[in-house]
Amino acid sequence: MSQLLGKAVLLRCPAGTSFQDKGRPAGAQFGIPTSGAMDQKSFRWANHILHNSSNAVALEIAQPGLRIQFDQACLIALAGAQVGVSLNQTSLSNSTLISIAAGDLLEIGAFLTGSRLYLCIQGGFQVERYLGSGSDFESITSPYKRSTQEVLSYIPIPQSNSLGAKPKWETSWFESPEIEAYRGADWALLSSAQQELVRSTTFHLSKFSNRMGIQLEELVPNQLEDLPTNPVFPGTVQLTPSGKLIVLMRDAGVTGGYPRILHLTEEGQSKLAQKRVGNPIRFQLLDTITG
Amino acid sequence: MIPHYQILSPTFGELVWDHHPTDELLGFQLAYLTYIQSNFSDALAEARQGFTRISLVWKNPKNQQDFLAQLKDLKLPPMQLSNAIWQVPVCYDPEYGQDLNSLSESKNLSLKELIQLHSEPVYRIYFFGFLPGFFYLNGLSSLLHTPRKSVPLLAVPPGSVAIGSSQTGIYPMQSPGGWHIIGRSPLTFFDSKQPIPVWAKPGEQIQFVPISAAQFQNWNKPYPKLLRK
Numbered sequence: 001m002s003q004l005l006g007k008a009v010l011l012r013c014p015a016g017t018s019f020q021d022k023g024r025p026a027g028a029q030f031g032i033p034t035s036g037a038m039d040q041k042s043f044r045w046a047n048h049i050l051h052n053s054s055n056a057v058a059l060e061i062a063q064p065g066l067r068i069q070f071d072q073a074c075l076i077a078l079a080g081a082q083v084g085v086s087l088n089q090t091s092l093s094n095s096t097l098i099s100i101a102a103g104d105l106l107e108i109g110a111f112l113t114g115s116r117l118y119l120c121i122q123g124g125f126q127v128e129r130y131l132g133s134g135s136d137f138e139s140i141t142s143p144y145k146r147s148t149q150e151v152l153s154y155i156p157i158p159q160s161n162s163l164g165a166k167p168k169w170e171t172s173w174f175e176s177p178e179i180e181a182y183r184g185a186d187w188a189l190l191s192s193a194q195q196e197l198v199r200s201t202t203f204h205l206s207k208f209s210n211r212m213g214i215q216l217e218e219l220v221p222n223q224l225e226d227l228p229t230n231p232v233f234p235g236t237v238q239l240t241p242s243g244k245l246i247v248l249m250r251d252a253g254v255t256g257g258y259p260r261i262l263h264l265t266e267e268g269q270s271k272l273a274q275k276r277v278g279n280p281i282r283f284q285l286l287d288t289i290t291g
Numbered sequence: 292m293i294p295h296y297q298i299l300s301p302t303f304g305e306l307v308w309d310h311h312p313t314d315e316l317l318g319f320q321l322a323y324l325t326y327i328q329s330n331f332s333d334a335l336a337e338a339r340q341g342f343t344r345i346s347l348v349w350k351n352p353k354n355q356q357d358f359l360a361q362l363k364d365l366k367l368p369p370m371q372l373s374n375a376i377w378q379v380p381v382c383y384d385p386e387y388g389q390d391l392n393s394l395s396e397s398k399n400l401s402l403k404e405l406i407q408l409h410s411e412p413v414y415r416i417y418f419f420g421f422l423p424g425f426f427y428l429n430g431l432s433s434l435l436h437t438p439r440k441s442v443p444l445l446a447v448p449p450g451s452v453a454i455g456s457s458q459t460g461i462y463p464m465q466s467p468g469g470w471h472i473i474g475r476s477p478l479t480f481f482d483s484k485q486p487i488p489v490w491a492k493p494g495e496q497i498q499f500v501p502i503s504a505a506q507f508q509n510w511n512k513p514y515p516k517l518l519r520k
Contacts, residue, residue: 030481031423031425138464140423182299184299185299185344228312230346231305233339254419
């Protein structure tokens with residue numbers, strides 16, 4: 001089987017590059033984080049235009065500078081952040097769907113808007129799955145991060161295609177500051193003044209942001225006590241005793257003891273995943289019944 | 292102990308118990324969790340358990356409404372919790388428990404008393420969280436409750452047995468941690484090479500068995516013995 005697979009060499013792999021898919025919800029019972037693509041919306045779309053299974057493994061790229069060379073033909077799709085892309089040192093005007101020939105060198109340049117790019121490949125990257133997922137996480141996958149000179153496996157196609165359809169990825173959906181959220185399990189512990197503060201404040205992303213969580217700058221002062229440890233999810237917003245809000249993301253632990261004041265929709269999580277340090281956000285509260 | 296259900300989104304909600312965590316409550320939680328997993332398996336996307344809640348993620352809004360309609364008439368008896376005890380060897384030696392001496396001083400206990408207070412009780416496993424394979428245990432003597440360190444350690448070694456606030460636990464892998472480290476176990480607590488990466492389940496019990504540094508160094512079994520009563 002392995003000699004039939006295509007090989008793609010990561011000639012340059014910036015920090016923060018990882019394999020991701022829909023995630024590993026079956027792991028929560030053992031304390032394993034959900035993981036998976038931070039921006040599920042972009043990940044899903046790129047797999048969709050390739051006619052991939054919805055759980056095909058993609059590369060999540062969070063920094064410019066990735067260089068990857070393919071030894072056989074394949075079809076790839078890019079979604080998420082808007083980035084500069086060149087193929088064999090020629091820059092591409094539409095890099096959403098790219099037909100790759102044997103020996104092609106793909107380079108990812110500057111991130112123009114957004115924070116995370118998904119490189120999906122027809123058939124998905126061929127990786128070992130654990131509990132139904134190929135998403136990288138320390139102590140689950142080995143290695144747990146991608147590095148320069150690593151060789152990735154994929155299913156090649158007989159020859160590169162001239163493409164019929166020319167889909168174009170749009171990023172306007174993640175550019176507004178409004179992030180949709182439901183009231184969290186512990187929302188009622190907040191005073192009405194604190195609730196109003198959460199609703200009306202324009203928060204900004206702090207530099208303490210990674211795949212585990214995104215901490216916000218502005219404070220919501222509170223005297224709330226720690227609660228019994230209970231479940232949290234990607235999208236749960238915790239309020240810490242210092243007043244900081246932490247939006248838990250895909251690699252967060254599965255339980256926590258801070259009050260859970262909001263829960264972001266999946267669209268809200270995807271949008272937030274594309275924001276950068278210093279970007280403003282406002283929470284738009286949804287009603288549980290009509291939402 | 293009949294829970295109520297808090298709807299949090301059209302496809303997400305929690306079973307809520309307004310009780311302190313006890314073995315009795317855990318018995319009810321496990322009864323509800325097992326019932327839901329076997330009767331709503333096609334509708335349920337995910338279930339997560341904590342000390343006083345069970346979070347349920349549904350595949351679609353109708354699944355949640357159907358569950359809610361059936362929950363009204365559901366009165367489950369608690370699940371009988373196991374009497375079996377996993378024997379977890381721990382070397383309580385300052386070489387492996389870097390905070391052992393400072394904790395015994397601050398508690399005004401001798402090392403022997405501290406070790407006895409920690410290794411005498413039988414602890415109940417409530418659920419896994421914080422890190423892959425990390426048990427949340429109930430049963431720590433109130434004499435050993437200790438606020439977490441103000442400055443967490445960057446790299447707590449795997450197998451470290453520690454106390455934080457009213458909890459005791461074992462770090463399955465190297466991790467930053469703010470708990471006071473009092474010893475180390477030679478066992479494997481998480482192994483993703485196995486189809487099921489942990490050897491114990493919520494509702495089961497563990498007991499810490501003191502071993503010497505020599506025993507620790509020569510320990511060659513990755514899993515504990517199960518003592519059946």
